[in-house]
Amino acid sequence: MEAEEIPVLPRGVRLHYDHIREIWVLLAPERAVTLDAVGHAILSEVDGERSFGEITQKLAEKFNAPVDLIMQDSAGFLGALRARRFLDVSS
Amino acid sequence: MAWNKPVIREIECMEINMYGP
Numbered sequence: 001m002e003a004e005e006i007p008v009l010p011r012g013v014r015l016h017y018d019h020i021r022e023i024w025v026l027l028a029p030e031r032a033v034t035l036d037a038v039g040h041a042i043l044s045e046v047d048g049e050r051s052f053g054e055i056t057q058k059l060a061e062k063f064n065a066p067v068d069l070i071m072q073d074s075a076g077f078l079g080a081l082r083a084r085r086f087l088d089v090s091s
Numbered sequence: 092m093a094w095n096k097p098v099i100r101e102i103e104c105m106e107i108n109m110y111g112p
Contacts, residue, residue: 025102032102039097065094077097084101 001075001082003053006090007046013086015043028086042074046087052078 001007009015013028015035024040026033035043041062045055056074060067081087 034100034102036095036098038095039099042097059094063094070094073094073096077099080099 001052001078001089003051003056003071005052006048006050007052007055007078007082008048008088008090009043009046010085010088015040026081026086031084031086033081033084033086038073039077042077048090 010028013026016025016027017023018025018034021034024035026035026043042055042059045058050058052071052074056067056071059065059074060070063070078087082089
């Protein structure tokens with residue numbers, strides 16, 4: 001994923017807190033994935049307006065971690081979601 | 092709030108690891 005690209009959750013895909021399992025899940029029609037704390041933190045920044053570069057910069061400040069590491073891990077994470085149609089990207 | 096490589100598990104019928112360390 002390039003820094004200028006804008007990740008966005010497609011219609012019908014949303015974050016949901018599962019009170020039974022006490023975990024965050026990403027729900028899509030008839031499908032779901034579970035998220036860990038970092039995955040939830042990444043998706044919480046996805047608003048369909050800010051670019052991948054802006055999001056990873058914010059996460060680097062929030063986690064006090066190198067932005068290069070954040071970009072690498074986030075790109076893999078969001079790429080995996082995109083491949084399974086849990087995420088769209090606009091540019 | 093420590094950064095770790097994020098993990099995704101897809102729920103099918105069971106949790107199946109989809110991405111992560």
